[in-house]
Amino acid sequence: MPAAGTRKPMRERFREQVREEVKVVALNQLAAGGAQAISINAIAKQLGVSGPALYRYFSSRDELLTVLVIDAYNDLREAMAKALDTDALDAEAQVRLLAAAYRAWAQEEPHRYELLFKAPFPGYDAHAKPLAEAARSLMGVVLGVLHHLDSATAEKPTAYENEEVLDARRANSENHQLAVALWSRLHGFVSLEIGGGFTAMGLDADALFETEVRVLADRVRRAS
Amino acid sequence: MPAAGTRKPMRERFREQVREEVKVVALNQLAAGGAQAISINAIAKQLGVSGPALYRYFSSRDELLTVLVIDAYNDLREAMAKALDTDALDAEAQVRLLAAAYRAWAQEEPHRYELLFKAPFPGYDAHAKPLAEAARSLMGVVLGVLHHLDSATAEKPTAYENEEVLDARRANSENHQLAVALWSRLHGFVSLEIGGGFTAMGLDADALFETEVRVLADRVRRAS
Protein backbone atom coordinates (compact mmCIF):
# COMPACT_ATOMS: atom_id res chain seq x y z
CA MET A 1 0.00 0.00 0.00
CA PRO A 2 1.80 3.09 -1.26
CA ALA A 3 1.79 6.18 0.90
CA ALA A 4 0.46 9.65 0.18
CA GLY A 5 0.75 10.93 -3.39
CA THR A 6 -1.05 7.93 -4.79
CA ARG A 7 -4.43 9.31 -5.40
CA LYS A 8 -5.60 7.51 -8.47
CA PRO A 9 -7.29 4.14 -8.18
CA MET A 10 -4.85 1.33 -8.70
CA ARG A 11 -6.54 -0.05 -11.78
CA GLU A 12 -6.33 3.27 -13.54
CA ARG A 13 -2.67 3.62 -12.70
CA PHE A 14 -2.09 0.15 -14.08
CA ARG A 15 -3.86 1.04 -17.29
CA GLU A 16 -1.66 4.08 -17.83
CA GLN A 17 1.43 2.08 -17.15
CA VAL A 18 0.53 -0.55 -19.72
CA ARG A 19 -0.36 2.14 -22.26
CA GLU A 20 3.16 3.48 -21.86
CA GLU A 21 4.66 0.05 -22.33
CA VAL A 22 2.66 -0.43 -25.49
CA LYS A 23 3.89 2.86 -26.83
CA VAL A 24 7.50 1.98 -26.09
CA VAL A 25 7.23 -1.27 -28.01
CA ALA A 26 5.43 0.51 -30.83
CA LEU A 27 8.29 2.99 -31.09
CA ASN A 28 10.75 0.11 -31.29
CA GLN A 29 8.81 -1.29 -34.19
CA LEU A 30 8.68 2.12 -35.79
CA ALA A 31 12.45 2.39 -35.56
CA ALA A 32 12.91 -1.13 -36.88
CA GLY A 33 10.54 -1.13 -39.82
CA GLY A 34 8.76 2.15 -40.41
CA ALA A 35 5.33 3.36 -39.42
CA GLN A 36 3.47 0.68 -41.31
CA ALA A 37 5.37 -1.96 -39.35
CA ILE A 38 3.57 -0.93 -36.18
CA SER A 39 1.16 -3.78 -35.63
CA ILE A 40 -1.17 -4.51 -32.76
CA ASN A 41 -0.54 -8.22 -32.95
CA ALA A 42 3.23 -7.90 -33.08
CA ILE A 43 3.25 -5.51 -30.12
CA ALA A 44 1.13 -7.92 -28.12
CA LYS A 45 3.45 -10.79 -28.91
CA GLN A 46 6.46 -8.78 -27.81
CA LEU A 47 4.70 -7.95 -24.54
CA GLY A 48 4.01 -11.64 -23.97
CA VAL A 49 0.29 -11.13 -24.29
CA SER A 50 -2.30 -12.15 -26.79
CA GLY A 51 -3.48 -9.83 -29.54
CA PRO A 52 -6.94 -8.73 -28.48
CA ALA A 53 -5.65 -7.87 -24.99
CA LEU A 54 -4.40 -4.54 -26.28
CA TYR A 55 -7.90 -3.45 -27.14
CA ARG A 56 -8.35 -2.82 -23.43
CA TYR A 57 -5.84 0.01 -23.82
CA PHE A 58 -6.30 1.35 -27.32
CA SER A 59 -9.56 1.28 -29.18
CA SER A 60 -7.82 0.70 -32.49
CA ARG A 61 -4.50 0.76 -34.25
CA ASP A 62 -5.38 4.22 -35.50
CA GLU A 63 -5.76 5.58 -32.01
CA LEU A 64 -2.35 4.23 -31.10
CA LEU A 65 -0.74 5.91 -34.10
CA THR A 66 -2.45 9.19 -33.34
CA VAL A 67 -1.18 9.11 -29.79
CA LEU A 68 2.34 8.48 -31.02
CA VAL A 69 2.16 11.48 -33.32
CA ILE A 70 0.82 13.73 -30.57
CA ASP A 71 3.54 12.56 -28.21
CA ALA A 72 6.15 13.35 -30.82
CA TYR A 73 4.80 16.85 -31.33
CA ASN A 74 4.85 17.46 -27.60
CA ASP A 75 8.32 16.03 -27.16
CA LEU A 76 9.77 18.16 -29.89
CA ARG A 77 8.06 21.22 -28.53
CA GLU A 78 9.37 20.58 -25.05
CA ALA A 79 12.88 20.01 -26.34
CA MET A 80 12.80 23.38 -28.02
CA ALA A 81 11.19 25.13 -25.09
CA LYS A 82 13.77 23.65 -22.76
CA ALA A 83 16.62 24.90 -24.93
CA LEU A 84 15.23 28.41 -24.71
CA ASP A 85 14.80 28.21 -20.96
CA THR A 86 17.75 30.44 -20.18
CA ASP A 87 18.11 33.94 -18.87
CA ALA A 88 17.22 36.69 -21.25
CA LEU A 89 18.82 36.32 -24.66
CA ASP A 90 18.31 38.35 -27.79
CA ALA A 91 16.25 36.97 -30.63
CA GLU A 92 19.29 36.04 -32.66
CA ALA A 93 20.76 33.85 -29.94
CA GLN A 94 17.37 32.27 -29.37
CA VAL A 95 17.04 31.36 -33.01
CA ARG A 96 20.40 29.65 -32.87
CA LEU A 97 19.38 27.66 -29.82
CA LEU A 98 16.05 26.80 -31.33
CA ALA A 99 17.60 25.55 -34.56
CA ALA A 100 20.14 23.47 -32.68
CA ALA A 101 17.45 21.93 -30.49
CA TYR A 102 15.27 21.14 -33.48
CA ARG A 103 18.09 19.42 -35.30
CA ALA A 104 19.26 17.58 -32.21
CA TRP A 105 15.83 16.17 -31.49
CA ALA A 106 15.43 15.01 -35.07
CA GLN A 107 18.82 13.33 -34.94
CA GLU A 108 18.03 11.56 -31.71
CA GLU A 109 14.57 10.49 -32.80
CA PRO A 110 14.75 10.25 -36.57
CA HIS A 111 11.87 7.80 -36.86
CA ARG A 112 9.58 9.89 -34.74
CA TYR A 113 10.53 12.93 -36.76
CA GLU A 114 9.61 11.11 -39.93
CA LEU A 115 6.40 9.97 -38.33
CA LEU A 116 5.49 13.61 -37.77
CA PHE A 117 5.99 14.70 -41.32
CA LYS A 118 4.89 11.67 -43.21
CA ALA A 119 1.51 11.96 -41.60
CA PRO A 120 -0.82 14.42 -43.31
CA PHE A 121 -0.53 17.80 -41.74
CA PRO A 122 -3.27 18.33 -39.19
CA GLY A 123 -5.54 21.05 -40.46
CA TYR A 124 -8.02 23.02 -38.45
CA ASP A 125 -10.88 20.96 -39.72
CA ALA A 126 -9.15 17.70 -38.93
CA HIS A 127 -11.36 15.40 -36.94
CA ALA A 128 -8.53 14.90 -34.45
CA LYS A 129 -8.50 18.04 -32.37
CA PRO A 130 -5.71 17.08 -29.97
CA LEU A 131 -3.46 16.50 -32.94
CA ALA A 132 -4.04 19.94 -34.36
CA GLU A 133 -3.53 21.48 -30.95
CA ALA A 134 -0.19 19.74 -30.51
CA ALA A 135 1.00 20.97 -33.89
CA ARG A 136 -0.08 24.52 -33.18
CA SER A 137 1.57 24.44 -29.80
CA LEU A 138 4.85 23.56 -31.48
CA MET A 139 4.57 26.51 -33.81
CA GLY A 140 3.82 28.60 -30.75
CA VAL A 141 7.35 28.08 -29.49
CA VAL A 142 8.82 29.39 -32.71
CA LEU A 143 6.50 32.35 -32.65
CA GLY A 144 7.48 32.99 -29.07
CA VAL A 145 11.07 33.54 -30.12
CA LEU A 146 10.16 36.09 -32.73
CA HIS A 147 7.59 37.53 -30.42
CA HIS A 148 9.01 40.85 -29.45
CA LEU A 149 9.99 41.69 -33.02
CA ASP A 150 6.49 42.88 -33.74
CA SER A 151 4.47 44.21 -30.86
CA ALA A 152 1.28 44.29 -32.93
CA THR A 153 0.97 40.54 -32.71
CA ALA A 154 2.27 40.37 -29.19
CA GLU A 155 -0.07 38.09 -27.30
CA LYS A 156 0.37 34.67 -25.89
CA PRO A 157 0.58 32.53 -28.98
CA THR A 158 -0.52 29.26 -27.45
CA ALA A 159 -3.74 30.06 -25.64
CA TYR A 160 -6.17 31.04 -28.35
CA GLU A 161 -9.84 30.36 -28.34
CA ASN A 162 -11.21 31.82 -31.54
CA GLU A 163 -9.52 30.23 -34.49
CA GLU A 164 -10.79 32.60 -37.11
CA VAL A 165 -9.33 35.58 -35.34
CA LEU A 166 -6.13 33.65 -35.07
CA ASP A 167 -6.13 32.90 -38.78
CA ALA A 168 -6.62 36.49 -39.75
CA ARG A 169 -3.87 37.69 -37.50
CA ARG A 170 -1.50 35.01 -38.66
CA ALA A 171 -2.00 35.70 -42.33
CA ASN A 172 -1.02 39.31 -41.76
CA SER A 173 1.88 38.76 -39.46
CA GLU A 174 5.40 39.36 -40.66
CA ASN A 175 6.61 37.31 -37.77
CA HIS A 176 4.56 34.38 -38.73
CA GLN A 177 5.97 34.40 -42.21
CA LEU A 178 9.43 34.58 -40.76
CA ALA A 179 8.66 31.71 -38.43
CA VAL A 180 7.41 29.58 -41.28
CA ALA A 181 10.46 30.34 -43.38
CA LEU A 182 12.60 29.35 -40.43
CA TRP A 183 10.70 26.15 -39.93
CA SER A 184 10.72 25.38 -43.64
CA ARG A 185 14.49 25.61 -43.81
CA LEU A 186 15.02 23.59 -40.69
CA HIS A 187 12.72 20.92 -42.00
CA GLY A 188 14.46 20.85 -45.38
CA PHE A 189 17.87 20.50 -43.85
CA VAL A 190 16.92 18.01 -41.19
CA SER A 191 14.91 15.73 -43.42
CA LEU A 192 17.67 15.55 -45.99
CA GLU A 193 20.18 14.88 -43.24
CA ILE A 194 18.08 12.13 -41.72
CA GLY A 195 17.47 10.60 -45.12
CA GLY A 196 21.21 10.32 -45.53
CA GLY A 197 21.42 12.66 -48.48
CA PHE A 198 24.37 14.60 -47.12
CA THR A 199 26.67 11.85 -45.99
CA ALA A 200 25.87 9.93 -49.18
CA MET A 201 27.40 12.87 -51.01
CA GLY A 202 30.43 13.15 -48.82
CA LEU A 203 29.35 16.47 -47.40
CA ASP A 204 30.02 17.86 -43.95
CA ALA A 205 26.55 18.18 -42.49
CA ASP A 206 27.72 20.17 -39.48
CA ALA A 207 29.34 22.80 -41.65
CA LEU A 208 26.28 23.06 -43.85
CA PHE A 209 24.09 23.46 -40.81
CA GLU A 210 26.32 26.18 -39.41
CA THR A 211 26.00 28.11 -42.63
CA GLU A 212 22.25 27.77 -42.75
CA VAL A 213 21.83 28.86 -39.14
CA ARG A 214 24.09 31.84 -39.65
CA VAL A 215 21.94 32.98 -42.54
CA LEU A 216 18.82 32.55 -40.44
CA ALA A 217 20.26 34.45 -37.51
CA ASP A 218 21.31 37.29 -39.80
CA ARG A 219 17.83 37.59 -41.14
CA VAL A 220 16.37 37.73 -37.66
CA ARG A 221 18.87 40.37 -36.62
CA ARG A 222 17.97 42.45 -39.65
CA ALA A 223 14.29 42.19 -38.75
CA SER A 224 14.81 43.26 -35.16
CA MET B 1 3.17 -5.57 -90.68
CA PRO B 2 4.24 -2.06 -89.71
CA ALA B 3 6.49 -0.14 -92.04
CA ALA B 4 10.01 1.20 -91.48
CA GLY B 5 10.87 2.49 -88.02
CA THR B 6 9.73 -0.70 -86.36
CA ARG B 7 12.98 -2.41 -85.69
CA LYS B 8 12.34 -4.23 -82.44
CA PRO B 9 10.70 -7.66 -82.46
CA MET B 10 7.01 -7.39 -81.82
CA ARG B 11 7.06 -9.35 -78.61
CA GLU B 12 9.60 -7.03 -77.08
CA ARG B 13 7.60 -3.99 -78.07
CA PHE B 14 4.56 -5.54 -76.50
CA ARG B 15 6.42 -6.18 -73.28
CA GLU B 16 7.51 -2.57 -73.01
CA GLN B 17 4.00 -1.36 -73.67
CA VAL B 18 2.57 -3.53 -70.90
CA ARG B 19 5.29 -2.42 -68.50
CA GLU B 20 4.21 1.15 -69.11
CA GLU B 21 0.58 0.28 -68.48
CA VAL B 22 1.51 -1.39 -65.22
CA LYS B 23 3.42 1.68 -64.14
CA VAL B 24 0.49 3.94 -64.94
CA VAL B 25 -1.87 1.89 -62.81
CA ALA B 26 0.73 1.73 -60.04
CA LEU B 27 0.95 5.51 -60.03
CA ASN B 28 -2.82 5.72 -59.73
CA GLN B 29 -2.66 3.50 -56.68
CA LEU B 30 0.17 5.60 -55.29
CA ALA B 31 -1.93 8.72 -55.65
CA ALA B 32 -4.94 7.01 -54.13
CA GLY B 33 -3.42 5.33 -51.13
CA GLY B 34 0.28 5.95 -50.69
CA ALA B 35 3.31 3.93 -51.65
CA GLN B 36 2.39 0.95 -49.54
CA ALA B 37 -0.92 0.70 -51.38
CA ILE B 38 0.90 -0.30 -54.55
CA SER B 39 0.08 -3.98 -54.85
CA ILE B 40 0.84 -6.43 -57.60
CA ASN B 41 -2.48 -8.18 -57.19
CA ALA B 42 -4.51 -4.99 -57.21
CA ILE B 43 -2.71 -3.72 -60.31
CA ALA B 44 -3.39 -6.99 -62.08
CA LYS B 45 -7.05 -6.85 -61.20
CA GLN B 46 -7.33 -3.32 -62.52
CA LEU B 47 -5.70 -4.41 -65.77
CA GLY B 48 -8.19 -7.24 -66.10
CA VAL B 49 -5.53 -9.85 -65.69
CA SER B 50 -4.66 -12.38 -63.04
CA GLY B 51 -2.05 -11.70 -60.41
CA PRO B 52 0.90 -13.85 -61.40
CA ALA B 53 0.71 -12.54 -64.97
CA LEU B 54 2.61 -9.42 -63.95
CA TYR B 55 5.64 -11.48 -63.04
CA ARG B 56 6.30 -11.69 -66.75
CA TYR B 57 7.01 -7.96 -66.64
CA PHE B 58 8.45 -7.27 -63.21
CA SER B 59 10.46 -9.77 -61.26
CA SER B 60 9.03 -8.54 -57.96
CA ARG B 61 7.10 -5.76 -56.33
CA ASP B 62 10.41 -4.27 -55.28
CA GLU B 63 11.61 -3.96 -58.84
CA LEU B 64 8.43 -2.14 -59.77
CA LEU B 65 8.87 0.34 -56.93
CA THR B 66 12.49 0.93 -57.83
CA VAL B 67 11.53 1.65 -61.41
CA LEU B 68 8.92 4.13 -60.26
CA VAL B 69 11.48 5.96 -58.15
CA ILE B 70 13.99 6.10 -60.98
CA ASP B 71 11.34 7.40 -63.35
CA ALA B 72 10.45 10.10 -60.87
CA TYR B 73 14.07 11.19 -60.54
CA ASN B 74 14.40 11.38 -64.29
CA ASP B 75 11.13 13.23 -64.74
CA LEU B 76 12.03 15.85 -62.19
CA ARG B 77 15.47 16.26 -63.69
CA GLU B 78 14.05 16.69 -67.17
CA ALA B 79 11.50 19.20 -65.96
CA MET B 80 14.29 21.29 -64.46
CA ALA B 81 16.56 20.90 -67.46
CA LYS B 82 13.75 21.90 -69.77
CA ALA B 83 13.05 25.05 -67.76
CA LEU B 84 16.68 26.06 -68.16
CA ASP B 85 16.68 25.39 -71.87
CA THR B 86 16.64 29.02 -72.88
CA ASP B 87 19.15 31.36 -74.41
CA ALA B 88 21.94 32.46 -72.16
CA LEU B 89 20.79 33.70 -68.77
CA ASP B 90 22.80 34.72 -65.76
CA ALA B 91 23.05 32.41 -62.76
CA GLU B 92 20.52 34.38 -60.78
CA ALA B 93 17.80 34.05 -63.39
CA GLN B 94 18.60 30.38 -63.79
CA VAL B 95 18.19 29.79 -60.09
CA ARG B 96 14.78 31.40 -60.23
CA LEU B 97 13.73 29.20 -63.12
CA LEU B 98 15.11 26.13 -61.45
CA ALA B 99 13.28 26.80 -58.22
CA ALA B 100 10.04 27.45 -60.04
CA ALA B 101 10.38 24.25 -62.06
CA TYR B 102 11.17 22.22 -58.97
CA ARG B 103 8.16 23.50 -57.12
CA ALA B 104 5.88 23.14 -60.12
CA TRP B 105 6.82 19.53 -60.65
CA ALA B 106 6.25 18.72 -57.00
CA GLN B 107 2.85 20.38 -57.12
CA GLU B 108 1.84 18.48 -60.23
CA GLU B 109 3.12 15.16 -58.97
CA PRO B 110 2.93 15.38 -55.18
CA HIS B 111 2.76 11.64 -54.68
CA ARG B 112 5.74 10.96 -56.86
CA TYR B 113 7.65 13.68 -55.05
CA GLU B 114 6.85 12.03 -51.75
CA LEU B 115 7.86 8.70 -53.20
CA LEU B 116 11.28 10.15 -53.94
CA PHE B 117 11.94 11.43 -50.48
CA LYS B 118 10.28 8.82 -48.39
CA ALA B 119 12.51 6.22 -49.91
CA PRO B 120 15.93 5.95 -48.28
CA PHE B 121 18.37 8.17 -50.06
CA PRO B 122 20.38 6.17 -52.56
CA GLY B 123 23.98 6.08 -51.38
CA TYR B 124 26.99 5.22 -53.45
CA ASP B 125 27.18 1.77 -51.98
CA ALA B 126 23.52 1.08 -52.61
CA HIS B 127 22.93 -2.17 -54.39
CA ALA B 128 20.75 -0.38 -56.91
CA LYS B 129 23.15 1.44 -59.19
CA PRO B 130 20.61 2.91 -61.60
CA LEU B 131 18.88 4.54 -58.67
CA ALA B 132 22.00 6.26 -57.45
CA GLU B 133 22.80 7.39 -60.96
CA ALA B 134 19.37 8.94 -61.39
CA ALA B 135 19.73 10.84 -58.13
CA ARG B 136 23.18 12.11 -59.03
CA SER B 137 22.01 13.13 -62.43
CA LEU B 138 19.36 15.31 -60.81
CA MET B 139 21.95 17.01 -58.66
CA GLY B 140 23.97 17.50 -61.81
CA VAL B 141 21.37 19.90 -63.14
CA VAL B 142 21.62 22.06 -60.04
CA LEU B 143 25.38 22.01 -60.22
CA GLY B 144 25.19 22.97 -63.86
CA VAL B 145 23.45 26.20 -62.93
CA LEU B 146 26.12 27.17 -60.45
CA HIS B 147 28.73 25.87 -62.78
CA HIS B 148 30.52 28.94 -63.96
CA LEU B 149 30.68 30.42 -60.46
CA ASP B 150 33.78 28.43 -59.74
CA SER B 151 36.04 27.49 -62.62
CA ALA B 152 38.09 25.15 -60.44
CA THR B 153 35.32 22.60 -60.43
CA ALA B 154 34.24 23.34 -63.96
CA GLU B 155 33.82 20.04 -65.70
CA LYS B 156 30.78 18.24 -66.93
CA PRO B 157 29.07 17.25 -63.71
CA THR B 158 27.08 14.31 -65.05
CA ALA B 159 29.60 12.16 -66.85
CA TYR B 160 31.92 10.93 -64.15
CA GLU B 161 33.60 7.59 -64.02
CA ASN B 162 35.67 7.53 -60.87
CA GLU B 163 33.47 8.09 -57.86
CA GLU B 164 36.23 8.65 -55.36
CA VAL B 165 37.66 11.53 -57.34
CA LEU B 166 34.18 12.89 -57.59
CA ASP B 167 33.67 12.66 -53.85
CA ALA B 168 36.85 14.51 -53.07
CA ARG B 169 36.08 17.27 -55.46
CA ARG B 170 32.54 17.60 -54.18
CA ALA B 171 33.51 17.86 -50.56
CA ASN B 172 35.77 20.76 -51.37
CA SER B 173 33.48 22.61 -53.71
CA GLU B 174 31.85 25.83 -52.61
CA ASN B 175 29.40 25.40 -55.41
CA HIS B 176 28.35 22.06 -54.23
CA GLN B 177 27.60 23.39 -50.78
CA LEU B 178 25.59 26.17 -52.33
CA ALA B 179 23.73 23.67 -54.46
CA VAL B 180 22.88 21.56 -51.46
CA ALA B 181 21.69 24.56 -49.50
CA LEU B 182 19.52 25.48 -52.44
CA TRP B 183 18.12 22.01 -52.68
CA SER B 184 17.60 21.79 -48.94
CA ARG B 185 15.50 24.92 -48.90
CA LEU B 186 13.48 23.94 -51.91
CA HIS B 187 12.80 20.58 -50.36
CA GLY B 188 11.80 22.11 -47.06
CA PHE B 189 9.40 24.51 -48.64
CA VAL B 190 7.91 22.10 -51.12
CA SER B 191 7.40 19.26 -48.70
CA LEU B 192 5.65 21.49 -46.20
CA GLU B 193 3.51 22.90 -48.99
CA ILE B 194 2.56 19.47 -50.29
CA GLY B 195 1.82 18.28 -46.77
CA GLY B 196 -0.67 21.07 -46.46
CA GLY B 197 1.15 22.87 -43.66
CA PHE B 198 0.87 26.29 -45.22
CA THR B 199 -2.74 26.36 -46.25
CA ALA B 200 -3.69 24.77 -42.93
CA MET B 201 -2.24 27.87 -41.32
CA GLY B 202 -3.94 30.32 -43.62
CA LEU B 203 -0.68 31.40 -45.22
CA ASP B 204 -0.10 32.56 -48.76
CA ALA B 205 2.24 29.90 -50.13
CA ASP B 206 3.02 31.85 -53.29
CA ALA B 207 4.18 34.87 -51.34
CA LEU B 208 6.31 32.73 -49.05
CA PHE B 209 7.87 31.05 -52.05
CA GLU B 210 8.62 34.38 -53.67
CA THR B 211 10.46 35.50 -50.56
CA GLU B 212 12.47 32.32 -50.32
CA VAL B 213 13.47 32.43 -53.97
CA ARG B 214 14.49 36.06 -53.70
CA VAL B 215 16.79 35.22 -50.81
CA LEU B 216 18.28 32.35 -52.79
CA ALA B 217 18.82 34.48 -55.87
CA ASP B 218 20.50 37.17 -53.78
CA ARG B 219 22.89 34.66 -52.36
CA VAL B 220 23.79 33.38 -55.81
CA ARG B 221 24.33 36.91 -57.07
CA ARG B 222 26.61 37.64 -54.16
CA ALA B 223 28.62 34.49 -54.90
CA SER B 224 29.06 35.32 -58.57
Added chain:
DNA sequence: TGTACATCAGTGAACGCGCGTTCACTGATGTAC
Protein backbone atom coordinates in the same frame (compact mmCIF):
# COMPACT_ATOMS: atom_id res chain seq x y z
C1' DT C 1 -10.77 -9.41 9.63
C1' DG C 2 -13.67 -12.05 6.57
C1' DT C 3 -16.85 -12.79 3.08
C1' DA C 4 -19.78 -11.65 -1.30
C1' DC C 5 -19.85 -9.23 -5.24
C1' DA C 6 -18.79 -6.37 -9.17
C1' DT C 7 -15.21 -5.03 -12.16
C1' DC C 8 -12.27 -5.81 -15.73
C1' DA C 9 -7.62 -7.74 -17.69
C1' DG C 10 -6.57 -11.28 -20.56
C1' DT C 11 -7.63 -15.67 -23.41
C1' DG C 12 -8.43 -18.39 -27.52
C1' DA C 13 -11.10 -19.18 -31.36
C1' DA C 14 -12.87 -17.27 -35.27
C1' DC C 15 -13.91 -14.05 -39.37
C1' DG C 16 -12.61 -12.14 -43.54
C1' DC C 17 -9.23 -10.07 -45.80
C1' DG C 18 -5.22 -9.16 -48.87
C1' DC C 19 -0.67 -9.82 -49.68
C1' DG C 20 3.77 -11.65 -52.59
C1' DT C 21 5.18 -15.44 -54.77
C1' DT C 22 5.71 -20.50 -56.90
C1' DC C 23 4.21 -23.86 -59.90
C1' DA C 24 2.53 -26.78 -63.53
C1' DC C 25 -0.35 -25.88 -67.17
C1' DT C 26 -2.82 -24.20 -71.60
C1' DG C 27 -3.19 -21.91 -75.61
C1' DA C 28 -2.06 -18.29 -78.71
C1' DT C 29 1.49 -16.07 -81.49
C1' DG C 30 5.47 -15.41 -84.16
C1' DT C 31 9.04 -17.95 -86.82
C1' DA C 32 11.64 -21.19 -89.71
C1' DC C 33 11.50 -24.27 -93.15
Added chain:
DNA sequence: TGTACATCAGTGAACGCGCGTTCACTGATGTAC
Protein backbone atom coordinates in the same frame (compact mmCIF):
# COMPACT_ATOMS: atom_id res chain seq x y z
C1' DT D 1 1.52 -20.43 -99.15
C1' DG D 2 1.35 -24.12 -95.76
C1' DT D 3 2.89 -26.73 -92.06
C1' DA D 4 5.74 -27.89 -87.65
C1' DC D 5 7.83 -26.11 -83.92
C1' DA D 6 9.55 -23.15 -80.28
C1' DT D 7 8.48 -19.27 -77.60
C1' DC D 8 6.15 -17.15 -74.12
C1' DA D 9 1.82 -14.52 -72.20
C1' DG D 10 -1.54 -15.64 -69.14
C1' DT D 11 -4.29 -18.97 -65.99
C1' DG D 12 -5.83 -21.00 -61.68
C1' DA D 13 -4.71 -23.33 -57.71
C1' DA D 14 -1.99 -23.30 -53.88
C1' DC D 15 1.32 -21.91 -49.99
C1' DG D 16 2.14 -19.44 -45.97
C1' DC D 17 1.79 -15.37 -43.98
C1' DG D 18 0.12 -11.47 -41.12
C1' DC D 19 -3.19 -8.25 -40.40
C1' DG D 20 -7.26 -5.70 -37.51
C1' DT D 21 -11.02 -6.74 -35.10
C1' DT D 22 -15.27 -9.31 -32.68
C1' DC D 23 -16.89 -12.34 -29.38
C1' DA D 24 -18.06 -15.21 -25.52
C1' DC D 25 -15.45 -16.70 -21.87
C1' DT D 26 -12.45 -17.35 -17.47
C1' DG D 27 -10.25 -15.99 -13.62
C1' DA D 28 -7.93 -12.72 -10.81
C1' DT D 29 -8.19 -8.36 -8.34
C1' DG D 30 -9.94 -4.57 -5.84
C1' DT D 31 -13.98 -3.04 -3.10
C1' DA D 32 -17.97 -2.66 -0.02
C1' DC D 33 -20.13 -4.36 3.69
